[in-house]
């Protein structure tokens with residue numbers, strides 16, 4: 001992994017990775033080495049997201065160990081069968097390195113049979129975020145209309161991560177005052193609607209992310225993702241928008257700092 005970091009082009013501006021899962025077991029062998037190297041690749045900030053009680057606690061432990069790492073805590077829609085009590089998320093969220101409630105949301109791609117239960121857990125966490133005045137990090141996979149309905153009802157601050165909706169959906173999210181998260185998918189050939197969304201986004205309303213260890217950008221798709229790879233995502237966004245990589249990275253960095261009150 002660290003050899004791979006040495007191969008990467010020099011990054012022209014600081015990277016803020018607004019969404020990763022560094023508690024994942026696949027990092028166990030080299031996590032500390034990676035975290036000591038990433039700042040040399042111009043990674044200035046990372047938000048690592050929990051997906052249940054256990055991974056949220058792990059995310060916080062990483063955030064407490066490294067200054068430039070922050071945590072989000074929450075119950076992912078794919079983990080609701082674990083029945084993590086919302087009170088557990090609430091007590092974790094009071095840690096000063098917790099900057100958001102996430103990853104929360106709806107996923108009708110993997111789970112279609114428990115939509116009502118997913119909506120309930122999502123809604124409870126939107127209410128918690130409101131109570132604690134924290135932004136949310138939202139997962140929406142093939143659940144656009146139900147996601148939008150709950151966001152319109154609760155009006156959270158936050159981001160729809162790894163955005164996969166249409167331009168119309170993006171416009172609705174922006175109207176709510178929320179941000180759009182763009183990751184490695186933009187470099188994939190099958191990105192479909194995403195380039196049109198990227199073209200229309202205001203410069204002050206998007207953030208960049210890896211979703212590491214998943215969704216590694218081209219040209220490293222078969223490797224484990226890491227925050228330095230955001231270089232390739234920013235480069236592709238710059239190409240689509242007729243901008244330059246440094247401007248995209250700088251805007252995303254400032255947007256992330258503002259959204260999460262860092």
Ligand SMILES: [Zn+2]
Pocket residue numbers: 019020021049103211
């Ligand atoms: Zn994620």
